[in-house]
Amino acid sequence: MHVHHDSSSAALVRRQLWEDLLRAGVPAPVVEEAVLVASELVGNAVRHTPSPGSDLIEVSWGVDGSGIMLGVTDTGAGVPRTRKPGPRSPSGRGMQIVDALCDGWGVTPRRDGKQVWAHVPFAAPGPVQQV
Numbered sequence: 001m002h003v004h005h006d007s008s009s010a011a012l013v014r015r016q017l018w019e020d021l022l023r024a025g026v027p028a029p030v031v032e033e034a035v036l037v038a039s040e041l042v043g044n045a046v047r048h049t050p051s052p053g054s055d056l057i058e059v060s061w062g063v064d065g066s067g068i069m070l071g072v073t074d075t076g077a078g079v080p081r082t083r084k085p086g087p088r089s090p091s092g093r094g095m096q097i098v099d100a101l102c103d104g105w106g107v108t109p110r111r112d113g114k115q116v117w118a119h120v121p122f123a124a125p126g127p128v129q130q131v
Contacts, residue, residue, distance in 0.1 A: 005055040041072040049076030067121040075113040
């Protein structure tokens with residue numbers, strides 16, 4: 001799925017992902033977690049990536065034997081990381097959410113940017129492996 005580099009794109013992704021995963025028979029609690037993770041990754045791509053030349057962000061997902069694999073590809077060079085924002089900071093918790101809900105996430109460099117991927121397990125994640 002391709003979406004515009006726009007704050008409204010996360011809602012489009014949430015809606016389509018929700019429908020696709022429920023249709024595939026994924027349990028609703030896992031769908032909710034996958035939708036939240038995808039929303040955070042798309043939001044990060046919109047907030048932290050300039051849109052030179054192309055304003056499109058590619059979002060992909062698939063169901064494997066152990067969970068949902070999500071990918072968000074953008075043109076940015078920056079790599080997401082977990083932060084420790086102060087209690088009054090209005091932002092900076094997105095990758096903490098991804099870290100908590102996924103059994104792994106990482107970044108794959110691309111010719112014109114990167115793909116941030118995350119795997120939402122069917123079962124509760126154990127210790128997170130960050131790549």
